[in-house]
Amino acid sequence: SAVISQKPSRDICQRGTSLTIQCQVDSQVTMMFWYRQQPGQSLTLIATANQGSEATYESGFVIDKFPISRPNLTFSTLTVSNMSPEDSSIYLCSVAKTGSPGLHGYTFGSGTRLTVV
Amino acid sequence: LAKTTQPISMDSYEGQEVNITCSHNNIATNDYITWYQQFPSQGPRFIIQGYKTKVTNEVASLFIPADRKSSTLSLPRVSLSDTAVYYCLVGDSLNTGGFKTIFGAGTRLFVKA
Numbered sequence: 001s002a003v004i005s006q007k008p009s010r011d012i013c014q015r016g017t018s019l020t021i022q023c024q025v026d027s028q029v030t031m032m033f034w035y036r037q038q039p040g041q042s043l044t045l046i047a048t049a050n051q052g053s054e055a056t057y058e059s060g061f062v063i064d065k066f067p068i069s070r071p072n073l074t075f076s077t078l079t080v081s082n083m084s085p086e087d088s089s090i091y092l093c094s095v096a097k098t099g100s101p102g103l104h105g106y107t108f109g110s111g112t113r114l115t116v117v
Numbered sequence: 118l119a120k121t122t123q124p125i126s127m128d129s130y131e132g133q134e135v136n137i138t139c140s141h142n143n144i145a146t147n148d149y150i151t152w153y154q155q156f157p158s159q160g161p162r163f164i165i166q167g168y169k170t171k172v173t174n175e176v177a178s179l180f181i182p183a184d185r186k187s188s189t190l191s192l193p194r195v196s197l198s199d200t201a202v203y204y205c206l207v208g209d210s211l212n213t214g215g216f217k218t219i220f221g222a223g224t225r226l227f228v229k230a
Contacts, residue, residue: 004160044220045219092160106153108161108162109160110158
């Protein structure tokens with residue numbers, strides 16, 4: 001399976017600032033996703049990062065707040081803009097490869113723990 | 118996307134077999150059933166996937182009845198290190214495009230000594 005390097009692993013940021021999280025994959029992948037996981041909660045899908053085009057956002061998430069780039073098949077960034085304490089969470093990158101039916105799986109990065117003060 | 122329902126938490130003892138059942142009454146014909154494991158401070162990790170009947174790998178077994186409206190993850194002889202959150206997901210194969218992974222609440226398994 002793919003190996004993901006997600007950076008930074010954690011950060012403490014001032015409210016009103018922005019943080020860009022990077023997701024680097026060791027091989028080309030078809031699909032890349034960004035999730036948010038609040039403490040003790042399940043994962044919530046933010047958006048699907050599309051290579052060469054605008055990301056597809058889930059309900060409740062907008063591009064102005066969470067701009068996403070995906071310049072190629074191995075790299076993506078998520079920016080958390082104009083942060084507030086409510087944005088404190090773990091942000092995870094996930095990738096998937098196409099394959100034979102039933103043989104696919106998703107690989108997750110180790111996450112970025114963000115604290116906004 | 119089919120919604121899944123799992124128990125919120127389960128307790129077990131070392132050496133026991135643990136079965137976690139997931140309900141997915143609205144599963145579609147093309148949907149696969151996938152289970153993930155998540156430890157604290159880590160991203161979820163793929164455990165097993167199936168479409169029907171039984172699937173077994175080195176980590177777990179997955180039992181899926183004929184109607185596919187539920188599935189059971191079976192962990193043989195659990196150890197303390199199996200304490201984690203287990204997620205059941207249902208979705209279409211990537212080959213048909215547009216697949217995205219929606220996580221339910223998951224089952225928090227706590228293994229005691």
